[in-house]
Amino acid sequence: MKSYSEAYKEAGVDITAGYRSVELMKQYVAQTMTAGVVSGLGGFGGLFELPAGYRKPVLVSGTDGVGTKLKLSFLLEKYDTVGIDCVAMCVNDVICCGAKPLFFLDYIACGRNVPERIAEIVKGVAAGCVQAGSALIGGETAEMPGFYPEDEYDLAGFSVGIVEKDRIIDNRAMQAGDVILALPSSGVHSNGFSLVRRVFDIDHITREEAERPIEALGGRGLGETLLTPTMIYVKPVLSLLERVSVKGISHITGGGFYENIPRSIPDGLGAEIRMKEVRVLPIFRLIQERGGISTRDMYNTYNMGVGMSVVVPKESEAEALRILRESGVEAYRLGEITVSEEKLRLL
Structure with missing residues (x-):
């Protein structure tokens, strides 16, 4: 029946x-x-x-x-x-x-x-x-x-x-001099959209307005850009783990750099990141400009173009970058681990 x-x-x-x-x-x-x-x-x-x-x-x-x-x-x-x-x-x-x-x-x-x-x-x-x-x-x-x-x-x-x-990846082996690598994001991923919606008035725009090409986004529409799926890092990272000693991994989600990078760093050490090294995606510059948002708040809300960070020994940096790039991830050096009472310093 x-x-x-x-x-x-x-x-x-x-x-x-x-x-x-x-x-x-x-x-x-x-x-x-x-x-x-x-x-x-x-x-x-x-x-x-x-x-x-x-x-x-x-x-x-x-x-x-x-x-x-x-x-x-x-x-x-x-x-x-x-x-x-x-x-x-x-x-x-x-x-x-x-x-x-x-x-x-x-x-x-x-x-x-x-x-x-x-x-x-x-x-x-x-x-x-x-x-x-x-x-x-x-x-x-x-x-x-x-x-x-x-x-x-x-x-x-x-x-x-x-x-x-x-x-299991934990931070017990991490030490000063280790290198932090950035794995680029595909966009905003899936965090901070309450602020995105306020900045662009998403709840009140039309579909036509959302699809209109924007020069600052390389001719893509706002809707298409924001709806870009979150990057999945599993296979590249598993490949890296097979061949390199990885001391810490952070998934950069809600809370941005300030909340997520410190989660993989032990007490007494800190991440020192030079902001000029961050390959900021155009969508984040547009969000900041349209919303009048401070740089501090941007880095405390969004991934800014870095979807994941990985800590490896300095001597393994070149090998790690090669493995990730062979896996289709254009990783780059983001900063290093230092002796510090501050878990994160953006310079």
Whole structure:
């Protein structure tokens, strides 16, 4: 017997739309399957078998959402990229511990389940999982009429990774003279959008205005630029970890340089960064100019063009840069570790 409830549909929830969403998304989910996946879609839980070869495996988890960047998705009616952001915000945190992401689950809450839209969102989630080498083994779509507007949704998820216990990245081996490398960002990523929306009045502009080319952005529209997906650093960093001693990794998210770089630095040491070395992206200059925002606040809110920082021994700098560049990441030297009571100094 087919599952169907006329009363529930009259209340605003069409459960058959949920079944249709699952059917549409299966083609994307299938692209993420890895050797450890035990279950398929449709069960009450996602099953994943831990890989062999670990002596003392430690599981590492991370969870996050996309935040108010979704307002750009609503405005431009583009739904297939924000899923990449959702995955990125989780797996980029997990990799900071040196952990390889194993699997991912998403959660989509919406005012009305439009199967084609849900499938487009999951298409992006799957694309992010492929970039991270992670399996998408489950998720949840919640139709919540009266709670969310019909054409809006929220998106969150979580990742679980694995690392050998004695290979967990911590800061115990860090010392003065170590080098800080910058891994460039693709743009604003998924943080600071409440300020972005205020600066550009996103909640009140039209789609046409959002798509209008801007010379300062190289002819790209504001909407396209801001909706650029978050960079996923998993595979380049895993490649680096195989060949170089990495002493600390910071994912530059909300709170910018000031909040995130110090998180990977032990007491008694500090990061000394020369601001002239930071390859600031045009979108950040535009945000600062339009919003009249201080440089201090910019570096305490945005990644400014640096999505991740990695600390390596000075003697490994050239090798680390070569490995990252071979992986498609144009990394560069950002600063160095010094003896300091200040965790961060921007010079």
